[in-house]
Amino acid sequence: MKVTAVFDIGRTNKKYILFDEKYQIIDEFSESLPETTDEDGFPTEDIELLTKWVQDRWAALLDDPKYDIKAVNVAAYGASLVHLDASNKPLTPLYSYLKPFPEDLLKQFYSTYGDPTRLSLQTGSPAMGMLNSGMQLYWLKYTYPDIYKQIASTLHLPQYILYLLTGRKVSDYTSLGCHTALWSFEMWDYHDWVKQEGIHKKLAPVLASSSFIYRHNDKGIQSGFGLHDSSSALIPYRMAVKKPFVLLSTGTWCINFNSFASKPMTSYQLERDCMNYLTPEGSGVTASRLFMGREHDYQVARIAEYFRVEPDFYKGVAFNEEILKADTPPFYTACMTGNGPFPEPNTQEWQISAFASAESAYHHLIKGLTELLYVSLDLIGINDVQAIYIDGGFARNEIFTKLMARHYSNHSVYATDLPYATSLGAALHVTRPQTFEFSKEIYEIKA
Structure with missing residues (x-):
């Protein structure tokens, strides 16, 4: 074979x-x-x-x-x-x-x-x-x-x-x-x-x-x-997607890639955890970072301890519109000093005790994280593209993807299930097929 x-x-x-x-x-x-x-x-x-x-x-x-x-x-x-x-x-x-x-x-x-x-x-x-x-x-x-x-x-x-x-x-x-x-x-x-x-x-x-x-x-x-792994994961999308897009590669870090940005980086972007990458061909990619997965896991552990629930309780939490309407205390990060769009040291702690349940606290954790992400995406020109692709662990998080689709109602927002995007990118780059299309790994999120 x-x-x-x-x-x-x-x-x-x-x-x-x-x-x-x-x-x-x-x-x-x-x-x-x-x-x-x-x-x-x-x-x-x-x-x-x-x-x-x-x-x-x-x-x-x-x-x-x-x-x-x-x-x-x-x-x-x-x-x-x-x-x-x-x-x-x-x-x-x-x-x-x-x-x-x-x-x-x-x-x-x-x-x-x-x-x-x-x-x-x-x-x-x-x-x-x-x-x-x-x-x-x-x-x-x-x-x-x-x-x-x-x-x-x-x-x-x-x-x-x-x-x-x-x-x-x-x-x-x-x-x-x-x-x-x-x-x-x-x-x-x-x-x-x-x-x-x-x-x-x-x-x-x-x-x-x-x-x-x-x-x-x-x-x-x-x-x-040979390819740097993050850049390799971008290749399948660059080959399959015809219109300008931003890719969110989510995990411990959420790294956001805009390979269609053409403006030089500013000191304002630099101070807020933006950077450049290169494609395999040597053209520029503008990226921003958010320590979203690390913050998520830290706060989930706090929620689980406070409400005495299993550490993976969040995997069973379904999207609930009513919970998000409630007035709640502001979200404060614990793991983002020196990184992300707000790198300044944070002296306040997010008040989990203000919530009635782990489910409620988790909804507002995701809401707080997405609001930080919106700022990070603005920094790399999210409004200059037409589509958003969410790859990695957060692509399977219903609350996260729903909030993204609602906020970016003028964009097409897709969740992807490409656990081997990095390897696939390396395979595509060396074999150079004339065309490549995703099969069933991508679906559009409806707000």
């Missing part, structure tokens, strides 16, 4: 997925791998274990007589770099993007390269320490100069996985463009600070095409260049 193989590497689960020629999943394998720690004791991905896992799984797939692998691609989480020595072995741990960035080094960087806001606007990247993967290279250069000198090439994680599969070292736009501080959205090239530090010389070349032929024994396999 002819298949396209996609290695989808998440922080928690590592998996491969096999698609047939109609992009239906015919096989998958998922496994979670234990973490390790870096030299400072900070938890991180075990790069040796991950390397072996990918190599073993790929070898088994290539040898499996059931499958004729015609194409392969990778999607993986971003803001993570693998530094290879002259013999193509990792030189360092895969440092976590959650690792704190030293304050003194940050001061050194900005005293050399100027105003943080200006740099962030140019690179479409809010200043986020190690989450700006370019800053990881800067940190390595000045913290471990001897190791930095030994780096023969640096790859973002999706491209490192691709290297393990094909032996080819490349950079791709989606990884370079995801809040890395490496890319200038003014010059459409590496930012000047990257060139002054010589960091661009460590990075593998960016290639203009979207795929190449990888030869395994006497057979050619079409290979992509």
